[in-house]
Amino acid sequence: xxxxxxxxxxxxxxxxxxxxxxxxxxxxxxxxxxxxxxxxxxxxxxxxxxxxxxxxxxxxxxxxxxxxxxxxxxxxxxxxxxxxxxxxxxxxxxxxxxxxxxxxxxxxxxxxxxxxxxxxxxxxxxxxxxxxxx
Amino acid sequence: xxxxxxxxxxxxxxxxxxxxxxxxxxxxxxxxxxxxxxxxxxxxxxxxxxxxxxxxxxxxxxxxxxxxxxxxxxxxxxxxxxxxxxxxxxxxxxxxxxxxxxxxxxxxxxxxxxxxxxxxxxxxxxxxxxxxxxxxxxxxxxxxxxxxxxxxxxxxxxxxxxxxxxxxxxxxxxxxxxxxxxxxxxxxxxxxxxxxxxxxxxxxxxxxxxxxxxxxxxxxxxxxxxxxxxxxxxxxxxxxxxxxxxxxxxxxxxxxxxxxxxxxxxxxxxxxxxxxxxxxxxxxxxxxxxxxxxxxxxxxxxxxxxxxxxxxxxxxxxxxxxxxxxxxxxxxxxxxxxxxxxxxxxxxxxxxxxxxxxxxxxxxxxxxxxxxxxxxxxxxxxxxxxxxxxxxxxxxxxxxxxxxxxxxxxxxxxxxxxxxxxxxxxxxxxxxxxxxxxxxxxxxxxxxxxxxxxxxxxxxxxxxxxxxxxxxxxxxxxxxxxxxxxxxxxxxxxxxxxxxxxxxxxxxxxxxxxxxxxx
Numbered sequence: 190x191x192x193x194x195x196x197x198x199x200x201x202x203x204x205x206x207x208x209x210x211x212x213x214x215x216x217x218x219x220x221x222x223x224x225x226x227x228x229x230x231x232x233x234x235x236x237x238x239x240x241x242x243x244x245x246x247x248x249x250x251x252x253x254x255x256x257x258x259x260x261x262x263x264x265x266x267x268x269x270x271x272x273x274x275x276x277x278x279x280x281x282x283x284x285x286x287x288x289x290x291x292x293x294x295x296x297x298x299x300x301x302x303x304x305x306x307x308x309x310x311x312x313x314x315x316x317x318x319x320x321x322x323x
Numbered sequence: 324x325x326x327x328x329x330x331x332x333x334x335x336x337x338x339x340x341x342x343x344x345x346x347x348x349x350x351x352x353x354x355x356x357x358x359x360x361x362x363x364x365x366x367x368x369x370x371x372x373x374x375x376x377x378x379x380x381x382x383x384x385x386x387x388x389x390x391x392x393x394x395x396x397x398x399x400x401x402x403x404x405x406x407x408x409x410x411x412x413x414x415x416x417x418x419x420x421x422x423x424x425x426x427x428x429x430x431x432x433x434x435x436x437x438x439x440x441x442x443x444x445x446x447x448x449x450x451x452x453x454x455x456x457x458x459x460x461x462x463x464x465x466x467x468x469x470x471x472x473x474x475x476x477x478x479x480x481x482x483x484x485x486x487x488x489x490x491x492x493x494x495x496x497x498x499x500x501x502x503x504x505x506x507x508x509x510x511x512x513x514x515x516x517x518x519x520x521x522x523x524x525x526x527x528x529x530x531x532x533x534x535x536x537x538x539x540x541x542x543x544x545x546x547x548x549x550x551x552x553x554x555x556x557x558x559x560x561x562x563x564x565x566x567x568x569x570x571x572x573x574x575x576x577x578x579x580x581x582x583x584x585x586x587x588x589x590x591x592x593x594x595x596x597x598x599x600x601x602x603x604x605x606x607x608x609x610x611x612x613x614x615x616x617x618x619x620x621x622x623x624x625x626x627x628x629x630x631x632x633x634x635x636x637x638x639x640x641x642x643x644x645x646x647x648x649x650x651x652x653x654x655x656x657x658x659x660x661x662x663x664x665x666x667x668x669x670x671x672x673x674x675x676x677x678x679x680x681x682x683x684x685x686x687x688x689x690x691x692x693x694x695x696x697x698x699x700x701x702x703x704x705x706x707x708x709x710x711x712x713x714x715x716x717x718x719x720x721x722x723x724x725x726x727x728x729x730x731x732x733x734x735x736x737x738x739x740x741x742x743x744x745x746x747x748x749x750x751x752x753x754x755x756x757x758x759x760x761x762x763x764x765x766x767x768x769x770x771x772x773x774x775x776x777x778x779x780x781x782x783x784x785x786x787x788x789x790x791x792x793x794x795x796x797x798x799x800x801x802x803x804x805x806x807x808x809x810x811x812x813x814x815x816x817x818x819x820x821x822x823x824x825x826x827x828x829x830x831x832x833x834x835x836x837x838x839x840x841x842x
Contacts, residue, residue: 226709226710226711227710227745228745229710229716229719230710230711230712230715230716230719231458231695231715231716231718231719231722231819232449232450232451232454232695232715233451233453233454233745234694234712234715234790235449235450235451235452235454235553235554235790236450236553236557236582236585236588236591236791237591237749238585238592238749238754238761239749239750239752242754242760242761243591243593244592244593244596245760245761246760247586247596247597247761248759248763250584250586250587250763250799250802251765251766252765252801252802252804253802253804256765256766256769256802256803256804259757259766260766260769260770260773262757263564263757263766263767263770264773267568288568288569289568289569289570290568290570290571291567291568291569291570291774293570294570316773319776320773323776
């Protein structure tokens with residue numbers, strides 16, 4: 190018998206009526222009764238959504254090949270943001286300058302042609318070859 | 324709270340001004356060391372005159388990087404650990420030639436004797452969004468811990484802060500940081516707090532804080548870990564990808580009580596929009612706790628596995644048919660659900676897609692179970708039930724009290740305003756991410772792992788958490804496919820698993836093994 194399944198203590202069966210607790214220590218919640226109630230809860234009920242997005246359209250969460258495509262899309266967005274001149278390639282300095290330090294650090298391994306510039310396809314080829322070798 | 328100074332200067336004196344707290348009074352059987360021991364100087368307090376605001380449009384005109392620095396000792400595992408606590412601000416964005424964008428409040432605990440350059444470093448944050456990082460700070464693995472004893476409905480009064488036998492300070496240095504608009508963290512003009520109230524900007528400013536902390540403290544060679552809870556796991560997945568992409572060192576991500584995909588957790592939505600199958604195993608473990616099951620299981624872990632299998636093989640297909648084609652469930656399946664969860668037959672008949680709010684309110688006669696910790700049940704007429712979650716109501720005020728006293732009397736930090744436990748950030752938070760209305764951060768985690776396959780991930784979940792149910796977390800993480808660096812643990816306990824005195828030592832052991840594992 191594990192302790193987690195042990196019998197209930199008497200204390201738990203009793204109502205805890207003695208605690209008239211208030212928590213006004215800098216709690217900021219000005220937007221109505223629901224927020225006021227939330228502010229009295231630890232962590233504000235995290236996770237919780239405001240009513241405005243509680244009926245938001247839900248999407249099919251990707252896995253498998255669809256997740257691979259989502260990863261590629263994120264990397265693509267990063268590449269396009271870094272490639273400010275729309276040249277289709279990045280130099281190591283360029284990658285470093287825009288904050289994509291990972292590309293700069295892996296540059297030699299991505300740039301197999303030793304051209305000094307890497308394309309998005311080069312990056313994906315490197316990731317796939319590394320994944321396949323693991 | 325400017326009255327705290329001088330307390331540490333008189334070691335051994337029992338301070339009466341904060342009668343609610345047993346600090347430095349020697350009353351805790353050896354567990355109340357608060358710092359002025361071992362011949363260390365008491366440290367330097369810091370009276371920060373700045374008034375901090377959590378308002379959406381608030382901005383500091385400028386910021387300085389001041390901190391209170393105090394020295395303490397802790398008895399842990401038979402040895403004495405001397406450590407330094409640093410409580411103050413660093414400016415996110417100010418690294419290198421950058422511009423300061425937000426003044427981030429943090430409390431860092433660093434062991435004095437250890438070689439700091441290579442000692443592991445863990446960054447902790449709670450979620451909300453809008454919550455200060457007080458729950459992890461004073462409840463989990465810091466050197467000082469509030470006595471809660473979950474799932475008790477009464478917290479010992481006066482509130483007690485004790486030396487934490489499960490602190491990770493013997494293994495790593497610990498940094499607890501507040502998100503912008505919470506605690507004492509605030510945007511710096513021209514940015515406002517609202518500038519950082521989105522999934523992406525929030526993670527970005529946290530990355531910039533971590534970069535600044537590592538730069539100022541010369542910790543670039545330290546194995547670095549993230550420890551987020553709840554919305555903090557959403558932040559961690561996005562942040563992990565930002566850090567890996569930036570080329571920053573990141574060794575591991577610890578996810579506690581996860582909400583990695585807002586689109587998969589039915590409890591966040593109005594009932595009926597989404598399958599609640601991810602909650603079913605948690606109902607089973609909760610019914611077992613209250614001894615409502617037929618037959619009554621004897622082993623939590625074994626029963627959890629039975630419930631995973633039952634849910635996958637029997638309930639989930641029937642629920643899909645019910646939600647998709649209104650196919651009514653078989654009577655035998657309803658009977659089995661009653662026996663496996665403890666919710667009455669009438670409840671299962673009326674709500675085959677049983678949502679957590681209905682389970683919590685309709686399983687025990689005239690009682691409401693907690694959302695954060697379903698084991699905390701009170702009569703529906705109890706004041707603790709009024710906010711909708713008795714387990715959250717029980718602990719809120721004690722944490723407020725403890726944080727106020729810890730800052731003033733032990734960390735010797737004060738500001739010109741109160742500490743914001745919870746901002747109203749959620750009301751105007753931009754949950755959009757990668758083109759979706761609500762964040763799905765599994766692609767972020769997958770992208771971080773694609774760039775850095777050695778990145779380690781540890782998921783921690785509580786059997787009795789009806790906010791972020793353990794099975795849903797497992798199903799979300801299963802989307803990663805083969806993930807050789809992923810470890811998952813589930814413990815008896817609620818959303819804040821560490822408040823359970825039996826689970827916290829088990830968590831610590833698993834965390835130490837995770838942190839010390841070879842990269």
